[in-house]
Amino acid sequence: MLFRIPFSDRTEWPTGRFILVGLLCAHIAWICVHLWLVSNKQINPWKLGGYGMYTTADPSPVIQVYDMRFGGQVMPPESIKIKNFVENNVRLAFRCRRITEKSIERLVADNPHLAGVPLQLAVLELRLKREPIRPEWGPSTILGIRWLNRTELVYAAKTCGEDYRGKIVIEDDRS
Amino acid sequence: MTNVALLKLGSLFQRFFDPATDDQGAANDGRFFRLALAMAMASVAFETGMDVIPTYAVDRVLDSAVLAVQIVCIAIVLIEKFSRWAIAVFSLALIVDAVSNWSGLANHGWLAVWCIPMAAVFHEWWKSQSYSDYLRITLGVVMLAAAAQKLLAGTYLDGTYIAYMSTFGSTTEQMFSFLCPRDETLQSPCALHRGLGIFIVFWQVAVGFLLIAGLRSIIFLAVEVSFLLGAGLYADEMNFQVLNISLLCIAFRVGMSYWLAASCGALLLIDTHGIGRFVEYAL
Numbered sequence: 371m372l373f374r375i376p377f378s379d380r381t382e383w384p385t386g387r388f389i390l391v392g393l394l395c396a397h398i399a400w401i402c403v404h405l406w407l408v409s410n411k412q413i414n415p416w417k418l419g420g421y422g423m424y425t426t427a428d429p430s431p432v433i434q435v436y437d438m439r440f441g442g443q444v445m446p447p448e449s450i451k452i453k454n455f456v457e458n459n460v461r462l463a464f465r466c467r468r469i470t471e472k473s474i475e476r477l478v479a480d481n482p483h484l485a486g487v488p489l490q491l492a493v494l495e496l497r498l499k500r501e502p503i504r505p506e507w508g509p510s511t512i513l514g515i516r517w518l519n520r521t522e523l524v525y526a527a528k529t530c531g532e533d534y535r536g537k538i539v540i541e542d543d544r545s
Numbered sequence: 546m547t548n549v550a551l552l553k554l555g556s557l558f559q560r561f562f563d564p565a566t567d568d569q570g571a572a573n574d575g576r577f578f579r580l581a582l583a584m585a586m587a588s589v590a591f592e593t594g595m596d597v598i599p600t601y602a603v604d605r606v607l608d609s610a611v612l613a614v615q616i617v618c619i620a621i622v623l624i625e626k627f628s629r630w631a632i633a634v635f636s637l638a639l640i641v642d643a644v645s646n647w648s649g650l651a652n653h654g655w656l657a658v659w660c661i662p663m664a665a666v667f668h669e670w671w672k673s674q675s676y677s678d679y680l681r682i683t684l685g686v687v688m689l690a691a692a693a694q695k696l697l698a699g700t701y702l703d704g705t706y707i708a709y710m711s712t713f714g715s716t717t718e719q720m721f722s723f724l725c726p727r728d729e730t731l732q733s734p735c736a737l738h739r740g741l742g743i744f745i746v747f748w749q750v751a752v753g754f755l756l757i758a759g760l761r762s763i764i765f766l767a768v769e770v771s772f773l774l775g776a777g778l779y780a781d782e783m784n785f786q787v788l789n790i791s792l793l794c795i796a797f798r799v800g801m802s803y804w805l806a807a808s809c810g811a812l813l814l815i816d817t818h819g820i821g822r823f824v825e826y827a828l
Contacts (some may be wrong), residue, residue: 386666390679397659397683401690409697420652421690424780425698425706427713463648498700502731503709 411530414495417463427505429495431462438488438514451480462493465510466530471538474515474525478540485540489515577800578671579623582664584801584809585791586622586635588784589657590615591813593642607645614638629665636662653785659683660792674798678759681796684789685756692749701742704734711738716821717781748772756796766797783816 401421407413408422414429415422435450436442454476459467478485493511498504513527518537526535593612618635621627643650643658660680664670700706708730711722725735734742752769770790777786787809794801801809 386673387675389666390663390675393659393663394679394682394686398686401686405690405693405697408694415694415698416652418648419655419690421687422694422698423652423691425694425700427709460646460648498705498709500705501733503705503712503734504731505709505713 412464412466414461414463414465417461427496427498429465429497431465431493431495431510433462434492434494436490436492438490442490450484452477454480462495462510465493465495466532468529468532468534469511469513469527471536474513474523474538475540478523486517486520488517489513491515575625575628575669575671575800576623577802578795579625579628580803580806581791581794581801582628582632582661582670583619583622584806585657585661585788585795586615586619587810588788588791588813589639589654589661590619591784591816592651592653595817608642611638611642629668629670632661632670633665636665653788656687656785656788656792671795671800677796677798680792681756681759684792684796685753688749688753688756692746692753695746695749701746702739704730704736704739704742707738707742708734715781717779720779761797763797763799766793766799769793777812778820781819781821783812783820787812 400419404413404419404421407418408415414431415425416428433452433456435445437445455473456462457476458470458473491511491513492509494507495510496505497508499506511527511529513525515523515525517523521540522537523540524535524537526533528534590612593608593615615635615638618631618638621631622635624631639654639658639661643654660683663679664673664676667673667676670676695701698706700709707721708725710718711724712719712727712731721738721741724737724741729735730738752772755765770793773786773789773793777783790805790809791801794805
């Protein structure tokens with residue numbers, strides 16, 4: 371026969387076929403979820419299965435930190451540890467996930483030299499623009515940190531157009 | 546001469562629709578199926594290795610252990626008696642890696658997670674028609690998903706993405722830059738770039754449906770393998786294509802020949818440096 375009806379071999383273990391059909395259904399469900407998340411610009415289309423790879427510029431998100439004491443000078447990447455800062459959003463796959471207070475605490479804990487330093491942090495991603503066609507870097511998240519004193523900071527952020535702010539008390543290990 | 550040529554062309558056309566026969570000899574032997582799955586597993590191990598080996602970092606102990614387990618399992622999967630166990634252990638390492646790094650895992654890893662562990666469900670998986678059906682439908686669904694994403698993005702039907710890659714892409718990604726003048730196509734993608742974008746979407750949809758429908762044709766398989774190799778050359782990413790080719794060999798119940806396995810192995814090695822670098826060196 372030129373075409374074969376799938377899972378039609380009745381000599382095979384029925385539970386095995388049941389498992390495979392179940393997995394297929396789960397996979398198709400995930401593909402639909404992925405498509406929905408991409409359509410709402412919630413995730414990087416190149417990640418979480420990569421079904422959207424090579425449909426747009428690879429966002430390649432990067433984090434840039436600006437020292438606001440010196441007019442927003444970009445701090446060298448090697449001077450800042452951000453691995454734990456993005457722990458809840460590895461490779462920044464979820465582009466519209468808010469920065470949590472825990473992430474900010476981790477950033478300060480991993481970089482004690484930043485305590486008291488007013489900062490601005492931007493998550494930049496590459497976007498495909500038209501007329502003319504070109505790649506362009508743009509922020510998906512901007513976070514501003516201002517210190518009230520050595521152990522208290524206030525932050526204001528914007529992620530995918532949504533504003534949020536808060537206040538964090540940093541635990542002082544020395545006390 | 547013309548009649549002979551026409552006869553050959555007709556025969557080729559007919560062969561496209563000839564069903565791939567269930568070669569019971571090959572299926573019972575199983576060597577070529579295990580070789581195909583070993584190659585699929587190798588493509589996953591190469592992806593892991595390219596992350597781990599360049600860094601040799603102490604905090605990559607888990608990744609190094611996963612890589613070591615994967616390499617051992619690739620060797621053992623070729624042995625009929627232990628094949629299923631090798632897949633089970635490999636799958637465990639794969640799933641551990643996937644769970645610990647799920648949001649950062651490459652698409653390569655996810656396709657492997659969906660396809661490879663399921664072989665362990667069957668005692669003699671190389672004889673299992675259901676497993677082959679599962680692979681065929683999974684690959685077809687993935688093709689349709691990719692096509693759906695391209696339609697959603699809208700960057701292929703109007704040629705935008707092809708024009709973008711032809712100008713700003715890597716060495717191999719610029720291979721279609723000769724089709725249209727750069728400045729013109731960046732303002733408004735030229736007809737050739739639009740046509741290429743439309744063709745790519747059409748091809749993916751067609752292949753997706755044919756795979757799901759279960760078209761059993763060796764020539765269809767050969768054409769699709771050629772397309773995958775072309776796509777791998779374009780994107781300069783061969784390990785994902787090797788994974789696809791290996792799975793297709795099992796899905797079409799033909800197994801992987803030694804020469805194809807050797808070719809795929811060579812592609813994996815080339816991929817560690819990237820085809821673009823070879824092209825730049827040659828130019």
